[in-house]
Amino acid sequence: MNEHPSSSVIRPSGCPGLLRVVQALDGGICRVKLDGGSIQADQADAVALAAERFAGGVIEATNRANLQIRGIGPQHDALIESLLNAGLGPRKPAGDDVRNLMLSPSAGIDRQMLLDTRPLAERILLTLQTHERFHELSAKFAVQLDGGEGLAMLEHHHDLWLCALVRDGEPWLAFGLAGAPLDKPDSAVPLALGLGLVVAVLELFLDLARPDQTRMRHLLAEIPRDELLVQLARRVPLQPCPDWRRGASIDGLHIGIHSQHDDRVYVGAAAPLGRLDAVMLRAAAQLARDKGDASLRFSPWQSLLLPNVRREDAHEVLARLEELGLLGSVDQPLAQLIACTGSSGCGKALADTKADARQLAELLQRQGRGLKVHLSGCPRSCAAAHVAPATLLAVAPGRYDLYFRDATLPGFGALQAHDLTIEALGHWLDARPRSPLDA
Structure with missing residues (x-):
C-alpha cells in the first residue's frame, strides 16, 4: 500500500494511529501498531x-506492545508514506484503528504455552481489518488471545479475551467479555471455532451497542451478561467452563535471558520509562539480524525481546542491549517504574513525570528498594492500562499524591499521602517497613 487516505476517510478518534497524527506539546504523535507486538529488523530500521x-x-x-513516534513536524505525510512502504500499515486504510489484538511477547516460543496462538492471531487480524463493519469499532476496543504462556500480561482489561485450555487432549479457548484471563470465563469453544467466536462477539456488540457505548463494559452496564451470552449462543455454540482457572504468569520474564520451548533462548531488555531513540532501535535491529532471527518483539511492559538466540550468544546479546542504554535486569529500580509523557510533552500533565521518575529511581537505588510505581501526570492514566501497586498522581510540578492499589476501591486505590515531593516520598518510605509492593 503506497497511498493513504485523507483524514476524512478515517473514523474520528482522539487516539493517534499510523494514518492519523495527533498533536501534542512536543509535536505530532504517530502510533505504529505491530501484529502481535512483532516487527522485522528492516521495519524497525524504517x-x-x-x-x-x-x-x-x-x-x-x-503498554500494548506497539510503537509511537513523537515530535513529528510538518512532514507527517512523508513519515506516514515511509512507514507504509515498510509494510507497517493496515490491509485496508479504515482497518488501522481496529488492529488491537494482544498476544504474549513469547507467543509460539514460550515453554509453558498450551498452543501457538500466532496462526489464529493472523486470521483474526486479517478479519478485523477487512470486515468493513468492524471499522465501526472504537480505536480502544481490544481483544486478547492468550496461549497460556509464562510470559503474559494478565492484568490489562480487554473487551474480549480468549485463553487456551486443553480438554480431553484437544485445544479449546475459554473466553470472557470485558475483563482479563484471570477472571472467571464466560464460556468456551473448540479452537476451531475461535475465529467464528471473535466475529460473533464483535457483530453482536455492534448490533446492540449505541454509538456512545464504545466498549464492551458499557454494553454490559445495560444488558445483563447472561442475556448477552444467550444471544451469543444463538450465533456460535458455547460450552460451559465452570472449573477452569488461568495459572499465574511469571514475573520478570520480559527482561533477561529465558529458555524457549526449543534449544534456543530469547533475550529481553526494557526501554527506560518506555523511551527509545533511533540509534537504540536501529542497533537492536542489527543485533537481531546478527544473533537472532531478524525480528524484534515488543511487550506490554515497554520492553523488547530478541527471540531465537543461540544459548551461547545470550550473554553477549544482553550485554550489548545494556550498552545501548536498555535495562537488562529487573533489579534495576528504573525497570520497575512507569511514567507518562509528562508536562514536557502533554498539556494535561501537571508534572514532568519522566524527570521525576528518574529522580525516584536514583532514590530507590540508594535505599536498595525496587518499588513498582506508576507516575501519572493527570488522572487519565495513559501510561498504565491497569492499576499499578503504587501510583504517584501529580497535583503540581514535582508534587504527587501517593496511592496503593486496593481491589475494593475504585481508581488508583487507597490514598496514602498527599502533596509529596520525590524527596519527601523517600523519607516517607524510610519510615515504613518493606511491603509486598517492593519489587
Whole structure:
C-alpha cells in the first residue's frame, strides 16, 4: 500500500494511529501498531529512520506492545508514506484503528504455552481489518488471545479475551467479555471455532451497542451478561467452563535471558520509562539480524525481546542491549517504574513525570528498594492500562499524591499521602517497613 487516505476517510478518534497524527506539546504523535507486538529488523530500521528524518527522534514502546513516534513536524505525510512502504500499515486504510489484538511477547516460543496462538492471531487480524463493519469499532476496543504462556500480561482489561485450555487432549479457548484471563470465563469453544467466536462477539456488540457505548463494559452496564451470552449462543455454540482457572504468569520474564520451548533462548531488555531513540532501535535491529532471527518483539511492559538466540550468544546479546542504554535486569529500580509523557510533552500533565521518575529511581537505588510505581501526570492514566501497586498522581510540578492499589476501591486505590515531593516520598518510605509492593 503506497497511498493513504485523507483524514476524512478515517473514523474520528482522539487516539493517534499510523494514518492519523495527533498533536501534542512536543509535536505530532504517530502510533505504529505491530501484529502481535512483532516487527522485522528492516521495519524497525524504517521506524528509526522516520523518527530521525521527520520527527524529534523519540520512539516510545507502549503498554500494548506497539510503537509511537513523537515530535513529528510538518512532514507527517512523508513519515506516514515511509512507514507504509515498510509494510507497517493496515490491509485496508479504515482497518488501522481496529488492529488491537494482544498476544504474549513469547507467543509460539514460550515453554509453558498450551498452543501457538500466532496462526489464529493472523486470521483474526486479517478479519478485523477487512470486515468493513468492524471499522465501526472504537480505536480502544481490544481483544486478547492468550496461549497460556509464562510470559503474559494478565492484568490489562480487554473487551474480549480468549485463553487456551486443553480438554480431553484437544485445544479449546475459554473466553470472557470485558475483563482479563484471570477472571472467571464466560464460556468456551473448540479452537476451531475461535475465529467464528471473535466475529460473533464483535457483530453482536455492534448490533446492540449505541454509538456512545464504545466498549464492551458499557454494553454490559445495560444488558445483563447472561442475556448477552444467550444471544451469543444463538450465533456460535458455547460450552460451559465452570472449573477452569488461568495459572499465574511469571514475573520478570520480559527482561533477561529465558529458555524457549526449543534449544534456543530469547533475550529481553526494557526501554527506560518506555523511551527509545533511533540509534537504540536501529542497533537492536542489527543485533537481531546478527544473533537472532531478524525480528524484534515488543511487550506490554515497554520492553523488547530478541527471540531465537543461540544459548551461547545470550550473554553477549544482553550485554550489548545494556550498552545501548536498555535495562537488562529487573533489579534495576528504573525497570520497575512507569511514567507518562509528562508536562514536557502533554498539556494535561501537571508534572514532568519522566524527570521525576528518574529522580525516584536514583532514590530507590540508594535505599536498595525496587518499588513498582506508576507516575501519572493527570488522572487519565495513559501510561498504565491497569492499576499499578503504587501510583504517584501529580497535583503540581514535582508534587504527587501517593496511592496503593486496593481491589475494593475504585481508581488508583487507597490514598496514602498527599502533596509529596520525590524527596519527601523517600523519607516517607524510610519510615515504613518493606511491603509486598517492593519489587
